[in-house]
Amino acid sequence: QVQLVESGGGLVHPGGSLRLSCVGSGFNFGDYYMAWVREAPGRGLEWVAAMNPSGSIITYGDSVKGRFTISRDNSQSSLFLDMTDLKVDDTAIYYCAWEDGRRLVHGWGQGVRVIVSS
Amino acid sequence: EVVLTQSPGTLSLSPGEGAILSCRASEDVQYKDLAWYQMKRGQAPRLLIFGGSVRARGIPDKFSGSGSGTDFTLIINEVQVEDSATYYCQQYGSTPRVAFGQGTRLEI
Numbered sequence: 001q002v003q004l005v006e007s008g009g010g011l012v013h014p015g016g017s018l019r020l021s022c023v024g025s026g027f028n029f030g031d032y033y034m035a036w037v038r039e040a041p042g043r044g045l046e047w048v049a050a051m052n053p054s055g056s057i058i059t060y061g062d063s064v065k066g067r068f069t070i071s072r073d074n075s076q077s078s079l080f081l082d083m084t085d086l087k088v089d090d091t092a093i094y095y096c097a098w099e100d101g102r103r104l105v106h107g108w109g110q111g112v113r114v115i116v117s118s
Numbered sequence: 119e120v121v122l123t124q125s126p127g128t129l130s131l132s133p134g135e136g137a138i139l140s141c142r143a144s145e146d147v148q149y150k151d152l153a154w155y156q157m158k159r160g161q162a163p164r165l166l167i168f169g170g171s172v173r174a175r176g177i178p179d180k181f182s183g184s185g186s187g188t189d190f191t192l193i194i195n196e197v198q199v200e201d202s203a204t205y206y207c208q209q210y211g212s213t214p215r216v217a218f219g220q221g222t223r224l225e226i
Binding site: 004039043044045046047061095102103104105106107108109110111 | 168
């Protein structure tokens with residue numbers, strides 16, 4: 001069955017950096033749009049970034065533009081999120097997800113926790 | 119930019135009761151491009167409903183969605199303890215903006 005497994009979360013100081021990874025299995029990863037969605041305490045869900053199968057189309061949420069970079073390696077069925085200049089408000093559970101290109105999320109990972117705190 | 123407002127914020131029910139969750143949009147949701155997700159701590163979230171009323175694969179018929187325009191509803195029949203979760207609505211589609219509601223926490 002479709003499985004998405006995230007890794008790379010943790011505790012980081014404000015201004016720091018972190019790289020999240022996601023490995024997909026059970027489906028042809030290279031055929032699908034992939035995304036990162038986060039759930040922050042008290043703030044609900046937020047679309048972070050998304051990428052089409054070839055990597056030629058990338059979108060970011062307004063709050064992370066210029067700080068976060070999404071990338072993928074289809075040969076390794078992997079999705080990445082490089083996060084820089086992290087802020088306290090970036091504290092959240094980050095979910096790797098596959099979507100249909102219209103931002104309808106059909107499958108999710110279990111999430112990885114990122115805590116930004118001094 | 120569409121704003122989705124969910125109500126109630128928290129819903130406390132006893133097993134066997136029915137749950138009615140509301141999602142109201144600040145403007146018409148085109149083509150009924152409205153989804154519902156179930157989020158449980160420590161578990162992978164899951165898509166329940168898309169297209170306003172279409173159940174996703176493997177979702178039991180105790181979950182049903184309805185609505186159009188600006189008002190959408192998720193109904194959960196005969197809730198059980200395992201239905202305890204936070205439920206989010208989402209507008210998706212071809213527009214670049216993605217909107218999520220703030221969530222309804224269901225406690226059984």
